[in-house]
Amino acid sequence: MKTMPSRIIAVRDEGKDRKTITVHNKEIAEKAHPGQFIMVWIPGVDEIPMGISHIGREEISFTVHRVGEATNALYNKRVNEYIGVRGPYGRGFKEVDGNIIVIGGGTGTAPLMPLIRRLCERGGNNVTVINGAKSIDEMVFKGELNELAKLGKIKYIPATEDGSLGYKGLATTLLENLLREGEMPNEIYVCGPEVMIKRVVEIALERGIHVQALVERYMKCAIGICGSCTMDPLGIRVCVEGPVIPIEILAKITELGVYKRDSSGRKIKI
Incomplete structure (x- = not known):
């Protein structure tokens, strides 16, 4: 899967050193299932895996905890900036009722x-x-x-x-x-x-x-x-x-x- 430039459309504080970042990416939003992850590329820094914390119609979110260089760079991103995203990857949850x-x-x-x-x-x-x-x-x-x-x-x-x-x-x-x-x-x-x-x-x-x-x-x-x-x-x-x-x-x-x-x-x- 190719890395797609994705615009940040929302950033929300989630607590100490934690933020939820939402990007516009209809292609991934249409394919993603709960439990899957994406690879996030921070230009000039690194590419890291992130779990998906929201799946919308045309947008997805992930929640970052800044603990190192890559997560710190991601934590400091702002609305309308771009990052690279590819995915979704892996096996998601099998949903059980009861x-x-x-x-x-x-x-x-x-x-x-x-x-x-x-x-x-x-x-x-x-x-x-x-x-x-x-x-x-x-x-x-x-x-x-x-x-x-x-x-x-x-x-x-x-x-x-x-x-x-x-x-x-x-x-x-x-x-x-x-x-x-x-x-x-x-x-x-x-x-x-x-x-x-x-x-x-x-x-x-x-x-x-x-x-x-x-x-x-x-x-x-x-x-x-x-x-x-x-x-x-x-x-x-x-x-x-x-x-x-x-x-x-x-x-x-x-x-x-x-x-x-x-x-x-x-x-x-x-």
Whole structure:
């Protein structure tokens, strides 16, 4: 897929060091599914993968957390500036109806938003959303999730490690509490730090609950050639076999939540 110049049509603050950027790109908007990702090229800087946090008729959005040179350059972009975008790539979520728990950690809540909106649109689902963050300042999409809760479309439970909003503690501990109280979902969807995903998988395996996790990894090509996003011991490529990976596969990935890879492919302990 070619890189398409895309005009930034909106920029919204999402919290400390986090912004949601919307670009006009009808071609990608028409093809994208919840859970897929795009490659974003910042001219003169780098190209990086970004999860899609909104899919419109002619526009898409992604949410950036500035942590390095590329994300800082992207964070500082303004309306009417252009960036390069290609995609969408990867496997998205398989949508399941019934009792659903969606759990996001940090900026990982952002690529879960198209799925949450889709589940709400379909109707007839009992959707619980756990939105976890270190503090209220780092929590994304809390406004929209509150609105969906007020409309009765979801049950919304924010969780912060410092107790500045909602449940005080880890999102995974809150998940365990809900399951202990009798909540039995047909499916759990999760995105966030790999350590968090690993814990959700462990909890689900103990109780026989199916999970789909959106895994975020360093990527270069996004089409399965470079191997920079492979995960041991299966050698699956997150850009092709993921980024949404079911629990059957996640349970066999020994490096999940243990190692990640840098730009050279070297393993780094998480």
